[in-house]
Amino acid sequence: MNKFMTTFRHTYLSKVKAKSFIITTIIVMLLIILAGNFDKIMNLFDGSEEVGTIEVEASETFTAQFQAVMSEISDDIDVVDSGGDITLTVEETVPLSATVESDNEVNTAQQTEIEMALDAVNRQMVIESLDLSEEEANLMAAGITIDYDTGAAVTDADTGEIIEIEEPNYLNVVIFYITVFVMFFIVINYASQIGTEIAMEKSSRVIEMIVSSVSPVNHLFAKILAIICVSLTQLFFFVVTIIAVLYLVDIGSLISEFGLEANDRTVPMVVYSLIFLLLGLVLYLSVSALLGSFVSRMEDLQQALLPVTMMSLGGMYLGMFNLFDPGNLLVRITSYFPFFTPFVMPLRVLDPATSHLTVWTGILVILITIAVAVYFAARIYKGSILSTDQGIIKNIKKFNKGE
Helix, strand or coil: CHHHHHHHHHHHHHHHCCHHHHHHHHHHHHHHHHHHCHHHHHHHCCCCECCCEEEEECCHHHHHHHHHHHHHHCCCCEEECCCCCEEEEEEECCCCEEEEEECCCECHHHHHHHHHHHHHHHHHHHHHHCCCCHHHHHHHHCCCCCCCCCCCCEECCCCCCEECCCCCCHHHHHHHHHHHHHHHHHHHHHHHHHHHHHHHHHHHCCHHHHCCCCCHHHHHHHHHHHHHHHHHHHHHHHHHHHHHHHHHCCHHHHHHHCCCCCCCCHHHHHHHHHHHHHHHHHHHHHHHHHHHCCCCCHHHHHHHHHHHHHHHHHHHHHHHHCCCCCCCHHHHHHCCCCCCHHHHHHHHHCCCCCCHHHHHHHHHHHHHHHHHHHHHHHHHHHHHCCCCCCCHHHHHHHHHCCC
């Protein structure tokens, strides 16, 4: 155990203290902080100012109507008799023609509110000028109703009734996006690191001295565990930064501004996303160690790790391209393919028809695959650790022969 911990501690500390780890972590943390304060940063470059009062130069009837409408649309702008931040001069009433004068630029949101209020008043004055009845006025103001009856409607197999398809919850979609991109980023980064660690030791023959004091299997497991802990350490800093940003920023108003709301699947989505994120990291790092065990020289490393890159890319694109159709056949099939499961199974959690048993089946599939990958990685590493054969194919043939 002492030798295992020595290898683990050395690998972990060397990676955490590396300049690349520190710089990458700081950059991502800064990006998270910038994203959380995006609205404040944009305001720094926005020369417009918020309007608190507006002075209206028009008839008393128009001013009263505009004041009533404006109070319903905006809580920030008050209509005053004089000395307003901006002046609204009405030149014609039907159709409405007006000029807004201000010493400073009015921000876009408040411009929209003023235009909405003027549009509503204009509609009222047009109705009055045409001397329409109340029923005719209501018909003009009535909205339209459209029902789309398409072949895409889902019907119940037993009753034949049309099943209403729920609109996706966009907060859950955002959680899925973040999970997939973080997983892909860490997999691509640390898969190459663990492969490089193993291949470098074998190519430099340093391993000959190492195996004289520690067993190859313990040495390999210590390195795999150390790299996994390094990736989790970096993920920990990211999560702490996100929590700090959420605590310091009024995230409630920000979320409501984008129309994001939690539902009954938000908590399961967060829990399962974290589970598949961790399992996906362990799976891909274990497979990277397995593939790195076949390599005897650094020139072959990228070729050996190509399957990891292709499978992680495939999993990410499967999730992205089927984001708004999580229940289709392709998603259901690929969610049980071990190397796609960490990316695709969280997508199925978005679908209300997905049961917890289905998700736990995906977790079991990944756990079995991890056990198989670690087992073969240990066997191959132990058998090829002192191999001088050049090329991946020769090492694979040697393993198949049991040499």
